[in-house]
Amino acid sequence: MSLLVTGSIGIDTIKTPHGVSEQCLGGSSIYFSMAASFFGPVRFVGVVGDDCPFDLAAVFRGRDVDLRGLEVRPGSKTFVWHGTYHDNMDDRTTDYVELNVLQEAPPRVPDAFKDSTSVFLANTAPALQLELLDQIIEPTFVAADTMNLWIENDLADLKRLLQRVDCLIINDDEAKLLAGELNLIKAADAVRAMGPATVIVKKGASGSLMCGADGRRFILPAYPATEVKDPTGAGDSFAGGLMGYLSKARRADFDTLKTAVAYGTVVASLAIEGFSLDALADRTPAEIDERLDSLRTFTRF
């Protein structure tokens, strides 16, 4: 399976109780691609302004991340995000945002990427997610993320998108909001009824929940991390590990999805051990497998 991701590229400034990282590389497609690249090739689609201070070719050097879908748009400015994490490291405040190029036309999918079979549509306006998806000729497994902004303001578009998505990966509060249901299991089942055969709910430090057909469920705690420095990108690293593993496995049955969720959990736990990509970029597939084995030991009875 050929895996394509489309999402944001950001200039992040992050404050956590463990320090500050100014003007570091961030964005959903960045974390996703780094995470997925441990498992196989990634086709990257995203847009920055000509002010972008990062050399993405250097960032992904030695990894199979195809940057032909990276557009550097003259006269535009790159997405900027400033956030502060609270003491519990789970809640955060957005201090400052400039959407910049993200509120312009989306990047185009290069012809060479249009035969992609596996697609991850990171969080953005559902109309844009649909526009990007329309450019893929025959996708076989489409996953998407979304957020409260679109649930509250673009529900009709989001519902159209959900009809075309195999898997929605969504935060717990957003799942409850989308379903209008406070019980998380019922909420996930209600979201499934809107289209996606599989709904994966991210619960931050509490792990994740997956609901599939015929009442099938998978519940996995987060990896018991003791060195959390910066939770930014945890959700997109989770999605990257998950989709990367699925592409490698060339299957998406429920048992394969379980292992994919476990790999996503493990990769996310590595990502949050450093600011930006610092911790994740240093890891090896062997370390990821080792942590997966630990997670299995920690959860099995």
Place this chain on the structure above:
Amino acid sequence: MSLLVTGSIGIDTIKTPHGVSEQCLGGSSIYFSMAASFFGPVRFVGVVGDDCPFDLAAVFRGRDVDLRGLEVRPGSKTFVWHGTYHDNMDDRTTDYVELNVLQEAPPRVPDAFKDSTSVFLANTAPALQLELLDQIIEPTFVAADTMNLWIENDLADLKRLLQRVDCLIINDDEAKLLAGELNLIKAADAVRAMGPATVIVKKGASGSLMCGADGRRFILPAYPATEVKDPTGAGDSFAGGLMGYLSKARRADFDTLKTAVAYGTVVASLAIEGFSLDALADRTPAEIDERLDSLRTFTRF
């Protein structure tokens, strides 16, 4: 192993988004005993006033709960608690409390119970927990619960208690408070360093975490409950299922403790499906085993 519990017996009035239950039976020793009785005999130690409207012999009829440690104290009044659960069913407000007999002398352990080997000291002042424990001749496995009130006001007594406890079962916020550490894994390890070889952290709807010697950890999500009516007693039912299973297994090594935590999780998930003891009292050991198998399926990858 002979299992003894000492804790509160309460007249509860509970409001949840699913309804109201007025003047129903509650208290830690009640939920614990009902939960543990599915696995084997329970020796019950607790005190009520002579106003107590409940016939505990009838409540536990047909179960192996020995009520010789139940004291009905003339002239005293029974513990009263009124609570309201918020929409998320995880947070609650205490509306009204009368400690009554709980602030008098604790009940005495009957001579016939003094040879108990397994002891659960439900949450109360650590000095009282110590006083109760002193009456047991040679306990081999002692578990206790505590709360923020004692951590903040009776820390010296609590630390004395921790030296004599094999297993502390505690809420996540309380573990962090006791350890002065915001990372839950580090907090649990720090509490272990205060005495108990095993620390089990209850995380409500997010499940539980157990830390043992040599960095051994066990993390289990909550059972994916869809019909939560009243979370009161979930923690004490968890402890009851856990300790009941341990007594039946006659071992407390880490693997046995894992299964015990899983049984505690399952029994708690049954308890919260109804007000007071309504849901739990109706269950059978076969239903508990069936739900344990489901939980294993839901969590295994």
